[in-house]
Amino acid sequence: MEFGLVLSQFTDRWSHLEGDALKAEECGLDSVWLADHLLSTGDPALPVFEAWTALGYVAAVTERVRLGHLVNCVSFRNPGLLAKMAVTLDHASGGRLEIGLGAGWFGREYEAFGYEFPSPGERRAYFEEYLDALLLLLGTRSPVDYSGRYVVLDRAVCNPGALQDPHPPIVIGTGGRLMRQVTGRRADVWNCPAGLLGDVRGAREVVMEAASGREVRTTIQVPVAVGRTRSEAEAALELARNQLAWMGDAGEVGIVGTLDEAEAKVSWYRDQGVDGLTAVLPGSRQRPDFIEAYGELAARF
Numbered sequence: 001m002e003f004g005l006v007l008s009q010f011t012d013r014w015s016h017l018e019g020d021a022l023k024a025e026e027c028g029l030d031s032v033w034l035a036d037h038l039l040s041t042g043d044p045a046l047p048v049f050e051a052w053t054a055l056g057y058v059a060a061v062t063e064r065v066r067l068g069h070l071v072n073c074v075s076f077r078n079p080g081l082l083a084k085m086a087v088t089l090d091h092a093s094g095g096r097l098e099i100g101l102g103a104g105w106f107g108r109e110y111e112a113f114g115y116e117f118p119s120p121g122e123r124r125a126y127f128e129e130y131l132d133a134l135l136l137l138l139g140t141r142s143p144v145d146y147s148g149r150y151v152v153l154d155r156a157v158c159n160p161g162a163l164q165d166p167h168p169p170i171v172i173g174t175g176g177r178l179m180r181q182v183t184g185r186r187a188d189v190w191n192c193p194a195g196l197l198g199d200v201r202g203a204r205e206v207v208m209e210a211a212s213g214r215e216v217r218t219t220i221q222v223p224v225a226v227g228r229t230r231s232e233a234e235a236a237l238e239l240a241r242n243q244l245a246w247m248g249d250a251g252e253v254g255i256v257g258t259l260d261e262a263e264a265k266v267s268w269y270r271d272q273g274v275d276g277l278t279a280v281l282p283g284s285r286q287r288p289d290f291i292e293a294y295g296e297l298a299a300r301f
Contacts (some may be wrong), residue, residue: 001301003278003301005029020287027066027294027298035051037106059283060092065096077129083138087138102173125149125150132148173191184207184210200250204273222247224294
């Protein structure tokens with residue numbers, strides 16, 4: 001099992017985001033993640049730091065943890081630009097990047113920044129072309145031509161290539177059945193959203209059937225509220241139920257409780273075919289303690 005952490009990005013205090021990343025590395029966690037949003041999805045007036053600029057900084061102040069976005073909205077940057085950005089950050093981080101991709105869903109954000117917000121079917125069709133073109137660019141340093149309905153490349157070159165061979169892992173975060181099938185056919189990792197955690201085994205079967213024997217790892221985006229003492233665990237869960245209600249009932253689907261209780265829930269998810277966690281922790285003055293407890297949980301695996 002691998003243990004990742006979603007960083008404190010929806011804030012105006014840079015020290016929170018940086019502190020999370022440094023604490024994750026100190027505590028032995030495997031990866032850190034940011035969201036690719038231009039507006040806060042809860043209240044658009046609230047602050048949020050931009051994802052790629054932030055991840056570049058995190059790459060510079062860490063040495064070991066892997067880095068990624070859950071997930072890049074493919075509408076914001078064409079595949080050529082994203083390929084160049086990804087390769088650059090892969091080199092800057094010493095080969096620690098994972099490329100998270102998603103078709104986009106937050107219409108208010110598109111409207112606010114002047115992006116067209118197509119129908120779900122069009123967003124999915126664009127996503128498939130985008131992924132095709134991106135993989136072509138990452139797979140060679142030679143000129144690439146691509147002529148699709150939505151994506152066109154004319155002798156585009158992505159040189160240098162990525163440090164990782166053949167390229168940084170492609171992580172697709174999605175709940176839709178058709179997008180899960182795309183994930184199974186083309187991606188390296190499926191990140192299961194919180195809304196499907198109640199039947200993660202069944203949801204995963206769609207991915208694996210489409211994979212037809214390809215290796216596709218499964219990670220879950222999950223609320224985590226653990227403590228090294230009963231009081232710490234209860235405080236974390238109370239905060240999680242208040243702050244992370246958009247993910248469902250943390251007590252039902254989350255990794256919660258004392259370390260022994262949380263270990264049992266992680267083991268249960270592992271038995272469902274899950275290979276890793278991407279933890280969303282509540283924020284408070286106790287957050288460093290919560291991250292430390294999560295790190296102790298990870299060490300048990």
